[in-house]
Amino acid sequence: xxxxxxxxxxxxxxxxxxxxxxxxxxxxxxxxxxxxxxxxxxxxxxxxxxxxxxxxxxxxxxxxxxxxxxxxxxxxxxxxxxxxxxxxxxxxxxxxxxxxxxxxxxxxxxxxxxxxxxxxxxxxxxxxxxxxxxxxxxxxxxxxxxxxxxxxxxxxxxxxxxxxxxxxxxxxxxxxxxxxxxxxxxxxxxxxxxxxxxxxxxxxxxxxxxxxxxxxxxxxxxxxxxxxxxxxxxxxxxxxxxxxxxxxxxxxxxxxxxxxxxxxxxxxxxxxxxxxxxxxxxxxxxxxxxxxxxxxxxxxxxxxxxxxxxxxxxxxxxxxxxxxxxxxxxxxxxxxxxxxxxxxxxxxxxxxxxxxxxxxxxxxxxxxxxxxxxxxxxxxxxxxxxxxxxxxxxxxxxxxxxxxxxxxxxxxxxxxxxxxxxxxxxxxxxxxxxxxxxxxxxxxxxxxxxxxxxxxxxxxxxxxxxxxxxxxxxxxxxxxxxxxxxxxxxxxxxxxxxxxxxxxxxxxxxxxxxxxxxxxxxxxxxxxxxxxxxxxxxxxxxxxxxxxxxxxxxxxxxxxxxxxxxxxxxxxx
Amino acid sequence: xxxxxxxxxxxxxxxxxxxxxxxxxxxxxxxxxxxxxxxxxxxxxxxxxxxxxxxxxxxxxxxxxxxxxxxxxxxxxxxxxxxxxxxxxxxxxxxxxxxxxxxxxxxxxxxxxxxxxxxxxxxxxxxxxxxxxxxxxxxxxxxxxxxxxxxxxxxxxxxxxxxxxxxxxxxxxxxxxxxxxxxxxxxxxxxx
Numbered sequence: 123x124x125x126x127x128x129x130x131x132x133x134x135x136x137x138x139x140x141x142x143x144x145x146x147x148x149x150x151x152x153x154x155x156x157x158x159x160x161x162x163x164x165x166x167x168x169x170x171x172x173x174x175x176x177x178x179x180x181x182x183x184x185x186x187x188x189x190x191x192x193x194x195x196x197x198x199x200x201x202x203x204x205x206x207x208x209x210x211x212x213x214x215x216x217x218x219x220x221x222x223x224x225x226x227x228x229x230x231x232x233x234x235x236x237x238x239x240x241x242x243x244x245x246x247x248x249x250x251x252x253x254x255x256x257x258x259x260x261x262x263x264x265x266x267x268x269x270x271x272x273x274x275x276x277x278x279x280x281x282x283x284x285x286x287x288x289x290x291x292x293x294x295x296x297x298x299x300x301x302x303x304x305x306x307x308x309x310x311x312x313x314x315x316x317x318x319x320x321x322x323x324x325x326x327x328x329x330x331x332x333x334x335x336x337x338x339x340x341x342x343x344x345x346x347x348x349x350x351x352x353x354x355x356x357x358x359x360x361x362x363x364x365x366x367x368x369x370x371x372x373x374x375x376x377x378x379x380x381x382x383x384x385x386x387x388x389x390x391x392x393x394x395x396x397x398x399x400x401x402x403x404x405x406x407x408x409x410x411x412x413x414x415x416x417x418x419x420x421x422x423x424x425x426x427x428x429x430x431x432x433x434x435x436x437x438x439x440x441x442x443x444x445x446x447x448x449x450x451x452x453x454x455x456x457x458x459x460x461x462x463x464x465x466x467x468x469x470x471x472x473x474x475x476x477x478x479x480x481x482x483x484x485x486x487x488x489x490x491x492x493x494x495x496x497x498x499x500x501x502x503x504x505x506x507x508x509x510x511x512x513x514x515x516x517x518x519x520x521x522x523x524x525x526x527x528x529x530x531x532x533x534x535x536x537x538x539x540x541x542x543x544x545x546x547x548x549x550x551x552x553x554x555x556x557x558x559x560x561x562x563x564x565x566x567x568x569x570x571x572x573x574x575x576x577x578x579x580x581x582x583x584x585x586x587x588x589x590x591x592x593x594x595x596x597x598x599x600x601x602x603x604x605x606x607x608x609x610x611x612x613x614x615x616x617x618x619x620x621x622x623x624x625x626x627x628x629x630x631x632x633x634x635x636x637x638x639x640x641x642x643x644x645x646x647x648x649x650x651x652x653x654x655x656x657x658x659x660x661x662x663x664x665x666x667x668x669x670x671x672x673x674x675x676x677x678x679x680x681x682x683x684x685x686x687x688x689x690x691x692x693x694x695x
Numbered sequence: 696x697x698x699x700x701x702x703x704x705x706x707x708x709x710x711x712x713x714x715x716x717x718x719x720x721x722x723x724x725x726x727x728x729x730x731x732x733x734x735x736x737x738x739x740x741x742x743x744x745x746x747x748x749x750x751x752x753x754x755x756x757x758x759x760x761x762x763x764x765x766x767x768x769x770x771x772x773x774x775x776x777x778x779x780x781x782x783x784x785x786x787x788x789x790x791x792x793x794x795x796x797x798x799x800x801x802x803x804x805x806x807x808x809x810x811x812x813x814x815x816x817x818x819x820x821x822x823x824x825x826x827x828x829x830x831x832x833x834x835x836x837x838x839x840x841x842x843x844x845x846x847x848x849x850x851x852x853x854x855x856x857x858x859x860x861x862x863x864x865x866x867x868x869x870x871x872x873x874x875x876x877x878x879x880x881x882x883x884x885x886x887x
Contacts, residue, residue: 222834234703241701243713311724319717326705349724354731360830361735370819370826378823380745390731491842662701 131669143566155245160252161231162552165545167259168223175214176621182207187607187614189594202291202359204593205274210266212277212657214298216395217306218259220537221422224402225348226255226310228544229317229341231552235652236335237690238326238670242316251312258305265298273299278388281373297366301658307352314345326651326692329672332422335650336676339426340405344398347433350396358387358449361574385447389440396532401429402541404471407493410547411475412677413648414490415482419677421474423520427481428474435464445516447692454513461511468504472497487646488562492543496535504529506581510517521591524584527577534573542569542627549631550645555638561630565632568623575616579609649686650676654692705859717862722871723836729875732834733882740886749824751887757808758884762799762876769873770798771867779862787862788854791846794869798843807835809817826885836878838872858865 139231151159177195184191185199192198199207209541230248236243241247266272273295274282284300287293321342361372362384363514371377373384404425419425441449441457475497484490506528509515519525542565549557595602595610646651651670655663664670670692678689705714740746775790809829810820817831846865852858 172884191732239701239703239706241703243701243704244717245701304780315717315720315724318720320714322709322716323711323713324706325708329708345766351730353724354734355731356728357735357834360834361732361826362832364826368819370830371823372826378739378746379855381740383738387731387735581803666702 126653142584152330153249155241155249157230157234157242157245158552160248161227161229163252164222165227167256168219168227170183171214171218171222171259174679175211175219176210176624178214180617181213182482182620183614183617185593186595187410189596197565201593202271202586203234205276206266206272206292206295208591209274209276209299210262210272213262213303214279214420215533215537216399217303218262220399220533221306221310222255223541224399224537224544225317225344226251228337228402228406228548229313229345231548232323232335232652233320233338233341234315235655235659235663236338237324237326237329237549237678238651238664238672239319239320240664240666240669243320243321243324244316247312248316251309251316251638254312255309258309260304261298262303268294268298276668278392279362279384280382280388281362281365282386284431285362285373285619287366293366297363299370299479300363300366302365303589303669304356307356307359310345310348311352315347317342317345318349325672326669327671329691332426333672333675334426335405335409336419336422337402337405339410340401340429341428343433343574344401346393347401347436348654351437353393354387358384382447382449383445385444386440389443390437392443393440394436395397395434397432399536400468400532401432403496403536403543405427406540407496408471408478409435409650410489410493412679413521413547413646414485414487414493415479416679417478417482417677418679419474420477420480422675424472428470432464432467434473434579435460435467435689439464439511442513442516445513446520451513457510458513462508465504465508465511472501472504484642487546488557488559489547490545490564491563491566492539492546494544495566496539497532499539499573500535501571503535505526505535506531517518518558519584520623521589522584523580523590526590527580527594530577530580531694534577547646548632550641551652551657551659553635553638554641555634556641556645557638558630558632561633562624565623565626565630568626569620572616572620572623576613579613583609587647621683644690647686649678649688649690651691654690680691707768712863714860715799715867718867721842722868725871725875729831729834731830731879732827733739733878736831736882739823739827740882741825743823746822746824747887749817749822750883753828753884754808754811755884757804757811758880761804761808762806762880764801765873765876768794768801769870771797772869775853776863776866779859782856782859784853784856784859787849787859791850791853791865792823795843795846795850798839798846801839802836805832831879831883834874835872839877842869 146165154163155159181196181199183203184193184196191200230242232369273284273290273292275290275292275296279300283289284296285297289612321338325334361370364370365372365374365379371379373379373381374382378442391564408419408425438460439457441453442461445454445457450649506524510519510525510528546557546562549555586601586606588595588606592598595606602662641656641657643657645657646653651672653658654670671694672691673694674689674691676691678691680687681689696809699746706734707713717772771790775794777788778786778790812825819826842865846869849865853862867887
């Protein structure tokens with residue numbers, strides 16, 4: 123699929139790129155150092171992985187709602203396969219979908235364009251980053267087909283289950299999974315260094331810190347968070363790999379090790395990771411909201427400072443994942459307080475969004491619908507997090523479907539809604555064509571409504587005490603009643619509907635790309651710099667002698683002294 | 696394949712050259728990798744006083760010699776930077792070669808030391824102290840190897856008078872490798 127997409131793009135770019143025609147296809151599109159091509163590579167790899175992750179969700183949801191049936195397109199699900207499916211669904215959706223699409227794809231595509239640079243500061247490191255990422259995806263997919271099957275110890279990979287092949291029964295799958303995750307981290311460290319240094323050093327002349335579009339800030343703050351949190355887990359992953367392959371005892375209490383150590387190292391990364399993907403999604407949303415409310419972003423500095431505050435706080439909340447892991451109750455109290463505190467800056471950002479919308483002249487385009495739904499759905503995810511962050515309530519909710527539903531109410535808005543929001547908003551810049559609005563809206567409603575029908579029943583099931591990691595609920599009579607199974611069936615059928623509606627999206631992308639109407643430079647009448655160049659932007663983004671200069675902030679909409687209701691950043695005066 | 700540098704690479708909004716900025720961010724990410732590993736080791740060490748017995752079998756004098764070797768190689772890296780600042784590419788290359796020699800000496804001594812330990816039965820699986828010992832020192836040794844290889848490329852370029860600014864960048868990295876060892880040496884060898 124990726125090849126034909128690249129082929130189409132080749133033809134599109136060809137017209138504007140005569141001076142580069144001596145480059146072959148491979149060096150230009152497979153081993154390209156152009157930030158836009160690398161962004162596309164990340165995006166299409168991420169979307170392909172999303173399809174795989176969605177397929178996995180389909181298979182195990184079918185098994186949960188209709189235990190023991192032969193799932194069309196998969197067959198009978200064995201307990202081992204079920205474990206492997208849920209593990210890899212989680213790993214793929216976070217590490218191979220949310221991260222590459224939200225941070226790497228949009229970071230690569232947007233940062234140089236939005237700050238008026240011709241490329242990233244280290245184009246070849248950028249290319250290396252994608253190549254390492256691509257290899258990590260291949261390693262992960264291979265791990266599903268080795269002897270013993272794919273790793274089934276959940277995406278959190280707690281030892282001793284993950285460390286000892288006698289327990290997990292997937293000697294090779296477990297190690298390959300771990301290697302794939304570690305490679306993926308390396309890819310994002312390489313990419314992150316590029317994002318941070320590019321934003322710090324390569325801004326257009328005149329662009330001061332508070333003139334930077336919010337989404338660029340958010341991606342860079344996220345990259346810094348990632349960089350500072352992933353190190354201990356990388357060290358932990360090496361230790362786990364040694365436990366698996368060399369038979370050391372880092373996580374084995376019988377030999378002087380400690381399994382809780384992994385939980386600390388994992389969640390010291392794992393909780394900042396939530397904000398690593400959340401911040402870019404918030405950045406995307408505020409960009410879109412400002413453009414389609416024709417209003418200045420409310421409280422630019424407030425958003426920026428709260429994002430930094432969130433980042434700092436996110437390093438002090440990790441143990442709320444371990445309230446029932448036997449940690450000291452006094453420590454649990456401390457982490458309850460920090461966890462409840464971190465909802466303050468996040469709530470503040472949501473209020474900023476509402477304040478930006480207030481009194482604006484709102485156009486309900488497809489990207490705007492996605493942005494609004496982000497606000498609505500993430501709110502539910504955030505509020506249910508309060509239950510889990512309080513150590514008293516968490517003892518009851520821990521490891522139930524309540525956690526799972528809460529988690530998906532945060533990650534779905536981030537990874538899926540955020541991505542669709544950004545994709546539909548910047549599609550004209552990426553491919554030079556407008557997307558079809560009717561199909562876009564059908565896809566929007568066909569995704570949002572079933573999404574709520576999947577996870578609201580799961581909240582109810584979780585409160586009813588349904589445990590997360592059960593392969594066949596028929597084996598547990600107290601939660602196998604018809605009232606429970608009805609809720610499970612609602613969730614599964616809603617999932618089927620939601621997956622079916624994704625076909626509309628892919629159809630829309632292909633049709634719009636093929637025969638959509640030409641977008642022109644600035645279809646949304648937005649202020650930021652990427653809209654001042656051709657769509658799609660040529661190699662080098664602007665003519666060398668004509669790189670933009672910045673005169674004002676990115677959100678000058680509806681300025682009283684101007685006839686036009688927008689004021690591009692690069693216009694003098 | 697020659698790559699024209701993008702204009703983005705030549706800009707410097709912060710006033711700090713981009714390569715220097717990048718190396719400091721790389722080091723920040725490295726600090727937390729070693730920080731996580733050593734933090735985990737320290738927590739375990741405090742909880743297991745009996746590891747002192749295992750630690751007493753480390754070869755302190757070999758570690759001390761290696762500390763000296765690594766510090767000396769850092770010194771020649773500083774001199775190389777000084778030479779590169781003055782535009783003396785050949786001299787910088789020669790001094791970098793001394794640093795690489797230091798790295799190789801360090802690795803040879805390390806192999807000798809590990810051979811002694813393994814012959815005595817203190818392998819990576821002997822107990823968790825030795826697991827940490829080999830993991831931490833091994834991760835550090837990987838950084839020494841990687842640094843020496845990159846330094847080789849930079850030295851060849853410097854000899855031909857090209858990319859002299861890179862001498863400073865690899866120097867900063869090399870000091871970091873040095874500093875990590877300064878933490879490892881007391882934690883693994885001296886603390887008995």
